[in-house]
Amino acid sequence: MATATSKTDSLAERAYVAIRRLIVTLDLEPGSVINERELVERLAIGRTPVREALRRLAQEGLVEVYPRRGMFVTDVDVRRLAQLSEVRAVLEPEAARLAAERLADTGRAELEELVRELDADELDEQALMALDERIHRAVYRWARNDLLEATLEQYYVLALRIWTIALDRRHELHDAVQEHHALLEAIRDGDGERAAATMRAHVEDFEQAMRRVLLTV
Secondary structure (H helix, E strand, C coil): CCCHHHHHHHHHHHHHHHHHHHHHCCCCCCCCECCHHHHHHHHCCCHHHHHHHHHHHHHCCCEEEECCCEEEECCCCHHHHHHHHHHHHHHHHHHHHHHHHHCCHHHHHHHHHHHHHHCCCCCCHHHHHHHHHHHHHHHHHHCCCHHHHHHHHHHHHHHHHHHHHCCCCHHHHHHHHHCHHHHHHHHHCCCHHHHHHHHHHHHHHHHHHHHHHHCCC
């Protein structure tokens, strides 16, 4: 039987995922005031789990809290793209290397399904972004290092917000996502060094693609 604490934790996780999605997709616009009551009503989740979710998002840099002024969605600062890429270029290749070395049988079925989805003829902008997110999060899990996974989750979400600005530039997004073919093949083959090199190149290509897009926005 679930305890009251476990139920609250589960609701807080649901609220966290939902609010983070609203922020990443710019449904909650950068710089906008966060209305706690509206979120409670919108998500149909109690005030306590919503507050816990907002506290967690503040720790991750997606929400800012100002005494006597309230809570705000942080601005999307494209100038942070280079900093994010520097961090991801170090950590993501290591996650890919570990994933190649530690991929379990259960992960292989998921990997093959992701490859099939990459081969789909037509994916719209939202589908491309969702697939990229699923691939990255899968690699983090396959690495089987909870601390590394949690850290990369945080930085990936920050990068994803910048990517959302460029959603109408489908060609750039399509090319970036298709780069995952080589990554997944290296992980499937158990080649850690190739997986790391491929992931590093992907992160660097992503930064360059976003720079090209953002310079013309």
